[in-house]
Amino acid sequence: MAVSDRKVTHLGEAVGLSDEQLVEMYRLVALARAVDERMWVLNRAGRIPFVISGQGHEGAQVGIAWALEKGKDWIAPFYRSIATCLTFGMSARDIMTAQYATAGDPSSGGRQMPGHYGSHEHNLVSVSSPVATQLLHAVGIALAAKIRKTGEVALTIMGEGSSNQGDVHEGLNFAAIHKLPFVFVVENNGYAISVPASMQLSVTDVADRASGYGIPGVVVDGSDVLACYKASKEAVARARAGDGPTLIEAKVTRLTGHSSDDQQSKYRSEEELVAGKGQDPLPRFREQLATAGILTKAIEARLEAEISAVVDDATEYGESQPDPQPSTAMKWVYGEDWPSETPPPWGFGASDEPH
Amino acid sequence: MPAKTFIEAIREGLAEEMRRDDSVIVLGEDVGKKGGVFLTTDGLWEEFGGDRVIDTPLTESMIVGASIGAAVNGLRPVAEIQFADFIHPAFNQIVSEAARMRYRSNNGYCVPMTIRAPYGGGVHGALYHSQSVEAFFTHVPGLKVVVPSTPYDAKGLLRSAVRDDDPVLFFEHKKMYRSVRGDVPDGEYVVPLGRAAVTRPGTQLSVIAYGLMAHYALEAADRVADEGISVEVVDLRTLRPLDKETLLDSVRKTGKCLVVYEDNRFGGYGAEISAIVAEEAFDYLDGPVVRVAGPDVPAVPYNHVLEEWFMVNPEKIADSIRKLAAY
Numbered sequence: 001m002a003v004s005d006r007k008v009t010h011l012g013e014a015v016g017l018s019d020e021q022l023v024e025m026y027r028l029v030a031l032a033r034a035v036d037e038r039m040w041v042l043n044r045a046g047r048i049p050f051v052i053s054g055q056g057h058e059g060a061q062v063g064i065a066w067a068l069e070k071g072k073d074w075i076a077p078f079y080r081s082i083a084t085c086l087t088f089g090m091s092a093r094d095i096m097t098a099q100y101a102t103a104g105d106p107s108s109g110g111r112q113m114p115g116h117y118g119s120h121e122h123n124l125v126s127v128s129s130p131v132a133t134q135l136l137h138a139v140g141i142a143l144a145a146k147i148r149k150t151g152e153v154a155l156t157i158m159g160e161g162s163s164n165q166g167d168v169h170e171g172l173n174f175a176a177i178h179k180l181p182f183v184f185v186v187e188n189n190g191y192a193i194s195v196p197a198s199m200q201l202s203v204t205d206v207a208d209r210a211s212g213y214g215i216p217g218v219v220v221d222g223s224d225v226l227a228c229y230k231a232s233k234e235a236v237a238r239a240r241a242g243d244g245p246t247l248i249e250a251k252v253t254r255l256t257g258h259s260s261d262d263q264q265s266k267y268r269s270e271e272e273l274v275a276g277k278g279q280d281p282l283p284r285f286r287e288q289l290a291t292a293g294i295l296t297k298a299i300e301a302r303l304e305a306e307i308s309a310v311v312d313d314a315t316e317y318g319e320s321q322p323d324p325q326p327s328t329a330m331k332w333v334y335g336e337d338w339p340s341e342t343p344p345p346w347g348f349g350a351s352d353e354p355h
Numbered sequence: 356m357p358a359k360t361f362i363e364a365i366r367e368g369l370a371e372e373m374r375r376d377d378s379v380i381v382l383g384e385d386v387g388k389k390g391g392v393f394l395t396t397d398g399l400w401e402e403f404g405g406d407r408v409i410d411t412p413l414t415e416s417m418i419v420g421a422s423i424g425a426a427v428n429g430l431r432p433v434a435e436i437q438f439a440d441f442i443h444p445a446f447n448q449i450v451s452e453a454a455r456m457r458y459r460s461n462n463g464y465c466v467p468m469t470i471r472a473p474y475g476g477g478v479h480g481a482l483y484h485s486q487s488v489e490a491f492f493t494h495v496p497g498l499k500v501v502v503p504s505t506p507y508d509a510k511g512l513l514r515s516a517v518r519d520d521d522p523v524l525f526f527e528h529k530k531m532y533r534s535v536r537g538d539v540p541d542g543e544y545v546v547p548l549g550r551a552a553v554t555r556p557g558t559q560l561s562v563i564a565y566g567l568m569a570h571y572a573l574e575a576a577d578r579v580a581d582e583g584i585s586v587e588v589v590d591l592r593t594l595r596p597l598d599k600e601t602l603l604d605s606v607r608k609t610g611k612c613l614v615v616y617e618d619n620r621f622g623g624y625g626a627e628i629s630a631i632v633a634e635e636a637f638d639y640l641d642g643p644v645v646r647v648a649g650p651d652v653p654a655v656p657y658n659h660v661l662e663e664w665f666m667v668n669p670e671k672i673a674d675s676i677r678k679l680a681a682y
Contacts, residue, residue, distance in 0.1 A: 074428070109461030118460055125427060126460035130451050136417055137452070140424020140432075147380065147406050148429060167448075170417035177412070332462040333496045335520040338549065338596040 011292040015230045019294045025062050025225060026285055026295060027303050032058040032083035033282050034311045035092050039099055039114075042315070043260045048099045051260040052115035057187050058083035059281025060220075060250035061157075063228030064185055067236045068155060074141045076125040076134035076156040079115035080187065084157060089122035092314035102321035103328075110324045132158055132165035135184065139171040142180035142239075153239045155183040155232075160249075161192025163206050172245065176213040179244035183235045186247070187222065189254035194267040210247040222252035223281040226288075253279040356538035361531045364506035364539050365395055365471075368513040369433065371543070373403050376431065379517055382409040383418055383435030383471075392437055393473060393532055419445040419470060423453050423522075426468040431517055439474035439526060440486040440654075453522040454497030469516045473529035474502075475567055475617055476649075477666045480529075481657035487618035487649070492524050493595045493627070499523040499548055500594040504569035506537040508592055511546030519548060528567040535570065551598035553605060557587035560611040560680050563602060563628055565591040568615045568667060575672035584680045594624055599631060606632050610641035611679055617667055620648035642682035647675045 012022050036055050043051045054061065061083035065075065070089055077084050082095055094106050098117060101110035107117045108126070118126030125141070127134050138156035145152040162168075163186050175182040186206045190197045203209065210217025216238075220231045228250055235246035253276040257264040265273070289295035330337075359367070373379045381396055381403075387410035390397030400408040411418050415436055422432035436442045442449070449470070457465045476485035493500045499521055503509040509527065516523035554569065555576050564572040569590040576586035589605050591598065606612045612632045614625035629644040647667055649655075655665045 076424075105461075106463070108459050111461060112459050116459070118463065120460065120463040125424075126456060126464050128451050128455065128459065130447055133420060133448060133452050136420025136448065137424035137427060139417070140421035140426070141428040142424070143421055144425040144428035144430045147425075148378075150428075152428070154424070154428075166444075167416055167420060170412070170414035171420065173412055174414065174417050174421060332457050334499070334596070335457065335462075335465060 011226075011288070011294065015226055015233065017226075017229070022289055022294050023299060023303075025066055026289055027307070028062045028083060028087050029058045029225065029282055029285055030303060031092060031307050031310065032061070032086050034307045035086075035095050035314065036082055038311050038315055040256070040260070042099065047319070048114065050114055051099070052079045053256040053259070054080040054082040056189060056253040056255035056276070056280060057222065059225040059285055060187055060222035060228045060252050062087050063225040064155070064157075064232040064248065064250065066229050067232035068153060071123070073152055073236075074123045074125065074138065074154040076138040076141070076154070077117060077127055078131070078134065078158045078162070079127065080159070081117060081157060085117045085119070085122075085124055088124055090117065090119055090124065092310045093317045094119065096314035096318035097321055100318040100321060101323070102318065103324040104321055131162035132167045134158070135171045136167050139175045139180060139182055142175060142182040143178065145181055146178065151240060153181045153183065153236050155185060155236075157185040157187060159192065160186050160188035160190070160197055160206050161195070161200055164200055172213045172215070172247070175245045176215050179242060181239035181242070182245040183232070183239055184245060184247045185232075186249045187252050188249055189252045191254055191258070191268075193258040193262065194264075205249055207247055207249040215245050215247060217247040217249065219249050219251065222250035223279045223284050225281060225285045252281075253277075255280060356540045358536045359506045359539040360533050361506050361509055361527070361535045361537075362393060362395055362533060364510040365513060365527060366397060367539070368510035369396065370399060370402065372514055372517045373399065373407065378429060379431045379433060380407045380409065380425065381433045381435065382411050382422065384411055384413055384437045386410060386435050391435065393529065395471070395532075396435065415441055415445040416448050419448040419453065422468045422470075423448060423456065423466050426466045427464055431467050431469075433469045433471060433517060436470060436472040438484050439472040439488045440483045442470075442472055442488055446491070449492065449498070449522070449524070450495050454495045457521065458497055465520050466522045467520045469513070469519075469523045469525055471525045471527065473532070474526045475528040475530055476655040476662065477530045477567070479657065479659065479662065480655065482654035485655035487616070489524075489526055489594055490618055490622060490624045493624050497521070499596065500526070501548060501592065502526045502528075502566040502594060503592060504531070504566055504590055506535065506539050508546050508552075510539055511544055512548065512592065514545045515548050518545070523548070526566065531567055531570075546592070548593045549596040549598055550593065551589055551591045551601040553587060553601065554590045555586065555588040557585040557609065559585045559609055560613060560676060561587045561589060561605040561609045562613045562615060562672070562676065563589045563591065563625070564615040565594060566617070568617055571667065571669045571672055572615055574669035575676055578669065578673045579676050579680070582677070584676060586676060599635070602628065602631070603636050606636045607639040610639055611682070612636075612640070612644045613647060613672070613675055613679055614644065615647045615667060615672055617649055619651045620646055621651050623648055642679055645675055645679050647672050
């Protein structure tokens, strides 16, 4: 018992985390999973038209985002970033209103597909569907942070498939030249929709590409929350100190199809899918914290009940919120209205009655 | 008022905005020590330093994409694309990202960024140093597109663009940089976006133009004036948001509309002007809405005979004015 007692003390201490912080990190991983699973249930029940999932990525997302300073630093996320957004301040209701595309959905007011999370309040940059474009936005945020001397760090995240885009090369090169306070995270789940990494990458590790920019490239086990946190903490410290960007590649598993419109058994073997479940970060983190005596049965039961209530509340909230009205659909094309410039696309011109 | 060249007015506008507001930065290829390939940014690097006047790698998508991020985080970037012909690698960042950021975030984020780019032919620039690219961008809600024709407007519109909270594309006809001079007052003034100007009043026919073509339209109007044709010239200045009121007021007054643009005719910006006039001033028209535009070849050929064949010029405009006036 003496040995495990020492573990209790040392599990978080080695990376500078308290037991309370570890429990909170676990809560976020578990909450993200529960929200995500609810989304699939709602989709299969015909309540929401589309799901894009983060299942399997949550451990890396929480560990990495935890190293940033909430309310100060910036994240340009991607479509699997549910746990990232929850860690950075968005709520389960915020995520769920995006699924229902409600008027009050903070990501886009119901304008974007689910998965395109963003929040100015939480320094989460609005994301589009063309992949990897957000890397340049994070680089620009880091450039502004450096010029304005704000001490902020900007981090962006995408999959290994997206990492092949030209914007990644252009952005990493620039960020490295100017030693910008920037962190590039690749959540490598081995698949770009259906295409395996072996057909996307000429190297095994995306991190190898870092050397081409003269920056550190780190590979980390994405199911190991604390290893992800440690890698991110070092990268963030390096960025904040003015030593430039780091590329972190977290090897994760994709537990679901690409989206609710994808059947991954068509292109992945049963053995592979079973093996993928072995890399699920949620049971691994749970066991790690339980073994260390941090996550007691009582705490686990409390969290389970709490998360279940939060997900139910978010679902009911999403269901009950109004749709955006067509009368608002012309708003925010520009900062100001230009009513004479763009009449509605029907009938005659805005200024003339039909003759 | 001192007379200045088109390029001097732009340079002054940039320098004054940078003095006025620390959040204004300039970035692009060769914009630093060299001062830009046309010397538009000459002297800015010396005055404002390398933090605010940044020589970038040859990466147009990065220039725009990083400007979007910098704009999100409190700066007002003025990105230079060395030639409008090279803007296409940045198309996704401009159209998918900058244009949609405000709309897609339901006003959570905006992108106060200006993209400057020299455009246009008639300078022996061939296929890749002569293009007019405005129609690609005027098609996109969320973008503002400005094409000034005088030094006064260039400076005043550039100031408005820099101060605007939405992305503005600012296209400068490179042939005008040193060939066009005009009065530019000392001291601060702005020309608001979204306002056209009637640069020559007339009664029989409206010519709608912008950029270099606004000058050629005035020259053509002079030529036909001796023949007794009274032409009104409208210089649009901002292509989007469009000042429809000035456009339609002019056409309703004259009853005839000739649209002039240097870009290829098919699907060009002037096609939209023609459609608006046809839809909203039909009852006032005494003739077809006519376009004078570049021929539908991929771009301006290099050989000087071919280049002259491509370019719209005052005589081609005058010919069309005569035909339409006689209709």
